[in-house]
Amino acid sequence: MKLRVVVLGAGFGGLELSTILSEKMGDQLDLTLIDRNDSFFFGFSKLDVMFGQKAPEDVRLYYNNIRKLGVKFIRDTITFIDPVAKIVTTQHGTYEADVLVIALGADYDIAATTGLAEGGNEFYSFAGAERLRNALPTFSKGKVIVGVCSAPFKCPPAPSEAALLMHDYLTQRGIRNECEISIVMPFGLPIPPSPDTSKALLKAFAERNINFIPKHFIKAIDPSHKVAILDDETEMPFDLFLGIPKHCVPEVVEKSGMTVNGWIPVDRTNLKTQYPNVYAIGDVNSVGTPKAGVFAEGAAKIAAASIVKEFRDGEQPLPYKGDGTCYVEFGGGQVGKVYVDFFSGPSPFGIYTEASVDLVEDKHQFGSSREARWFNGTPNSAS
Numbered sequence: 152m153k154l155r156v157v158v159l160g161a162g163f164g165g166l167e168l169s170t171i172l173s174e175k176m177g178d179q180l181d182l183t184l185i186d187r188n189d190s191f192f193f194g195f196s197k198l199d200v201m202f203g204q205k206a207p208e209d210v211r212l213y214y215n216n217i218r219k220l221g222v223k224f225i226r227d228t229i230t231f232i233d234p235v236a237k238i239v240t241t242q243h244g245t246y247e248a249d250v251l252v253i254a255l256g257a258d259y260d261i262a263a264t265t266g267l268a269e270g271g272n273e274f275y276s277f278a279g280a281e282r283l284r285n286a287l288p289t290f291s292k293g294k295v296i297v298g299v300c301s302a303p304f305k306c307p308p309a310p311s312e313a314a315l316l317m318h319d320y321l322t323q324r325g326i327r328n329e330c331e332i333s334i335v336m337p338f339g340l341p342i343p344p345s346p347d348t349s350k351a352l353l354k355a356f357a358e359r360n361i362n363f364i365p366k367h368f369i370k371a372i373d374p375s376h377k378v379a380i381l382d383d384e385t386e387m388p389f390d391l392f393l394g395i396p397k398h399c400v401p402e403v404v405e406k407s408g409m410t411v412n413g414w415i416p417v418d419r420t421n422l423k424t425q426y427p428n429v430y431a432i433g434d435v436n437s438v439g440t441p442k443a444g445v446f447a448e449g450a451a452k453i454a455a456a457s458i459v460k461e462f463r464d465g466e467q468p469l470p471y472k473g474d475g476t477c478y479v480e481f482g483g484g485q486v487g488k489v490y491v492d493f494f495s496g497p498s499p500f501g502i503y504t505e506a507s508v509d510l511v512e513d514k515h516q517f518g519s520s521r522e523a524r525w526f527n528g529t530p531n532s533a534s
Contacts, residue, residue, distance in 0.1 A: 153181040153221075154462050157239055157246045159229055160254035161186035161214055164433035164447035166525040168252060171455035173219040176462070180221030183246055185239070187228045189214060191525075193518050194306050194444055197280040198313065198480065202320050203288075207281055216526045229255075232407040234426040250428045250458055253415060254451070255401045257305060257434040257442055263397040264300040270374025271392035274313060275305060283393070287320065292329035293390025295321075296379055298369040301397035302337045305434060305442045308479045308489075310334055310395055311341045311352050315482040317393075318359045333362040335369055335381065345501025348479065348489040355481055369394060398442065400435055412437070419494065420470035422454040428461075430454045438473065440493050445475030470494075478514040479506070486510040 156172060158165045161184050169184050196210035214224045227241040237248040259276060261268050272286065273279040297314045314334045321327040334356070340349035341363070356363045364381075371380040372392060379387045400410055409415045414437035415424055422430045422438065432454050433447030440446040449471065456468030473493035478486050487506035493499040504510065 153179055154458075155247065155249045156180065156182040156252065156458065157237070157248035157250075158182060158184045158252045158254060159186075159232070159239065160256055160433070160435075161188075161191060161224070162254060162256050162433060162447060163444035164254040164451040165252070166191065166521075167448045167451035168254065168432065168455045169217075169222050170219065170525055171452065172458065173222050175455070175459050177220050179462075182222045183225055183248075184214075184217075184222060185225045185227055185229060185241065185246070186214065187226065189226055192277060193521075194309070195312075195478065195480070195514075195518075197274060197277060198309075198316055200277070201274050201280040201283045201287070201313075202316055203284055207277070207284075212522055212526050218527050229403050232403060232409070234407055234409050234424065234429045237426075237429060248428075251426075251430070252454065253404065253409070253424075253429070253431040253435055254433050254447065255404055255435050256447075257398040258401045259396040260399045261396050263399075264369060264371060264394065266372030266374050267300065267369075267394050267396060270372040270377065271379075271394045273394045273396045275309075275395055290391050291326055294331045294333070294388055295391045295393070296333050296335060296369075296387060296389045297393045297395075298335040298379055299337055299395045300369045302368070303442055304395050304398050306477070307338075307342060307441050307443070308348075308352075308477055310336060311356075312480040313393060314361050315352075315355060315359065316480055318361060319482040331362070332360075333364060333387065335364045335367050335379070335387070337366065337368040339365050342479075342489060342501065344491045344493070344499040345489045345503050347503035348487065348501060351481075351487060351503065351506065352479070359482075398434070404435060419473075420453075421457045421468070422450050422471060423457070430457075438471070440473040440475070441477075441491070443475065443477060445477060446473065449473070449475050473499075478510065478517065481506040484508055484511065486514050488513065 190211040190213045199205040231240040237251045239246045341352040342348040415431040417436045432450040434442040453471040476490045485506040488504040491501040
């Protein structure tokens with residue numbers, strides 16, 4: 152008898168969990184992986200697209216290239232989730248599961264920040280990065296703000312990376328002296344769990360004359376006056392605003408009744424929800440780790456081990472450590488690396504590896520190894 156698994160969302164978590172279950176269960180698996188998109192992209196590739204380093208099509212990995220035993224990909228939009236019955240309804244079908252895995256990530260609530268849609272930009276969505284790719288060449292001078300509108304938000308290093316890469320971009324165009332760059336962030340440090348990483352970033356900001364404004368967030372945008380309004384009502388004029396919008400669960404998750412205080416609560420050790428045989432991994436849950444792909448991937452490993460254990464009555468898997476390694480673009484062709492562990496000790500801690508040219512290849516290997524693992528090494532192709 153095959154185990155029917157339905158996985159909602161084909162990001163880091165959904166792809167890793169589907170891959171592991173295929174490897175471990177083979178022909179005992181009947182897994183349906185559902186996503187509304189036709190392709191995957193690494194979060195860091197949005198910066199490459201935004202700054203014109205890569206074409207949008209060059210960073211997409213198409214789901215129809217997935218060839219894994221026991222795994223079927225369905226491109227469809229999910230319209231209803233019943234976590235009690237473990238039944239999922241889409242625009243074109245209904246799927247019943249023995250095990251249901253919610254890996255739908257976080258959406259963006261642009262409207263939550265007054266004026267952002269009318270007077271600013273965001274680079275966290277692929278479409279937003281593409282729009283900025285077209286808009287940046289028309290910018291020639293003035294004040295640039297990289298502003299966080301709410302927390303939590305995906306990939307905590309990304310605002311710092313955007314500011315540093317903006318410095319490079321403006322320098323290459325010969326207009327850096329005519330521009331001012333500021334970054335507004337609700338944290339006291341750029342990467343709170345890693346003081347060493349934060350120290351390196353603050354040094355990089357100082358060297359590049361980037362203003363770091365901690366412990367604040369963007370409350371609203373005044374499009375008519377081109378002013379960003381902070382949480383304490385301070386006003387910052389801008390000529391170009393790059394926002395990190397408020398994050399939220401997808402609407403279909405909210406309507407499922409699974410959320411508490413905006414996110415799906417889970418058992419921290421195994422990512423199980425309060426509903427039997429229903430898991431929530433990645434950005435959609437409130438487990439307490441950053442909302443970043445590597446943490447979704449780590450959670451997928453634990454959830455997959457738990458699923459296999461219960462199907463085969465095997466060994467109890469180790470509890471989720473909440474650890475992962477993030478790469479940090481410092482500009483100038485250098486990349487740093489930070490390993491963060493949230494649950495192994497009494498408090499979160501981070502280990503920083505200094506930025507270097509050598510880590511550029513390390514980051515490339517991070518992406519290419521997962522491309523080969525999840526997509527079988529198949530070339531980028533929409534056919």
